[in-house]
Amino acid sequence: MRKLLFWLLSLSWAVWASAQKLPHHDLLLFSLNQRPDSLWHPFAPRFLTAFNPAGYNNQPHFFSPYEVYLTVQLQPDTVQTDIYTLDLLLNTLTRVTATATPEYSPTRMPDGRHFSVVRVEADGSQRLWALPIDRSHGGYPLLPHLLNVGYHCWLRDTLLALFLVNEDNQHALAIAGLSGQLPRRVATTVGRCLQKTGDGRLSFVQKINGSTSYLKRYDPVRNTAETLVQLPPDTEDFALLPDGTYLVGDGSRLLQWQPRRQNTWVEIANLAPYGVKKISRIAISPDGRHMVVVVQ
Template sequence: MRYLPFCLLALLSPLAFSQLPDNDIFLVELSWSKSEDGRSLPKLGPARNITKQPGYENQAHFLPDGQILYTASRDGKQTDIFRFDPKSGNTTQVTATPESEFSPTLMMDGRHFSVVRVEADQTQRLWQFPLDGGEPRLILPEVTSVGYHTWLSPTQLALFIVGEPHRLVWVDVAKSQPKTLLNDVGRCFTLAPDKKSLYAVHKPEGKTWQILQLGLSDQKREVLAETVEGAEDYVWTPDGALLMARESRLYLLHPKRDKQWRQIADLADQGLKGITRLALDHKGRYLTLVSATKL
């Protein structure tokens, strides 16, 4: 079963850049084997720090060729998008603008990527850049307060809209009229294999957080699982399992077979803690994690 591994991670509200956390992105190679009960379980290789810079590095996104787009602040004033090549170890700066770009996400044409851009007046809107360089273009002029996004088709998106409450909305680029799908939503949501529904984290105040399957047309809700306590970032593996992290520990759950999360790794001995922001390449071979601790 194939899941689209977008974990959409942008700015939740306009922040002073002194408030952005000091963290790094780590790359881990996974090797998979079958357990005694038939479940696929990963074995993690060493965690490799792929950023190694002071300041904010976050929001990794795998491209089909295995390269990784991510957000970073190099001057402490604003953020740009960078690209890391795991094969060569080279890092390339992709955007260099006075504005701040967050949450790089490959668009379905394969030639552009979209970002949440914090404009000069602190308006947060969705823009696109050519992957190979060029001028940006505003995608949804009338839709503001965008925090996160994922593409559902070449013209349709799911957006996290910052507000009270935070909302998950559906929007067509041609119509620019968002339709609310869920309130009190978390920052990580993914397109389901049937492309007719979304998976999203529901975070109602004072209640247990849950991963829901949410119909795009009928908004029918089905609870897949409770999240790992206090965690909201997840990725799907190619065989339909969920990965989540808390502190230094990584957990796995097959929603259709498991009732409880299973701890599969603890990266504390490698110096990682406070892990957030997971991303997995489409083959399930490489995982990125964001950690507040430097190696």
């Protein structure tokens, strides 16, 4: 009965989510450099979403230093989301998916030939799919029996971290392989942001209550987690630079924290002069030279 109730709740949530107008977000691109005092400095802003000025533009992910994939819901659509790509050198926009079902969270896969998305299917299932970057075929489900995937992060070519949507709102962090073994739950009441560290561990957010959260790091080999630092209030999105620096948004302010060098978060920029009221997601290019922020 509990499984049936969960399936019905998941179906209701997915149908509601896929049939609603999503909130408007914009994307800003910044170049990045590091000053002698070790603080990172964003500069040379570019507005990326003039093509969809009142629509949903979100979940940016760098596939290369100058190519960004993102999730888009064009106005006046209130049903469909698709994946688009922005070429930052050629200033071109390309639609990548044009399916009958919404896709979210485009992520480059370790094989370099595919990318993964969360697809909300016709029956309300939220499954993880692999799609070819060259668009040579329609893709295939990666974990076909897992129906409540919210977000994901690749740790190795056959190992994933998953944010699983639960009916009691105690969303779980799980580790899953592609070889058929059952996902291993490692934490509950977690945030949606999952980031692989340079040494193959996973950074994630553990929520304590409505406004208090901690940044944690999980070791999939030892199956252990450690607390790193408390996050600013009401924060669950972060980004990780190649040198190990963490970035978060706090309202219009951009903050950084460097393990072993800083005890707390330090402001490095305020984006209010660009009309920004709130920073949510942050994406960093593989070379650490560019940053895309999702703003309202």
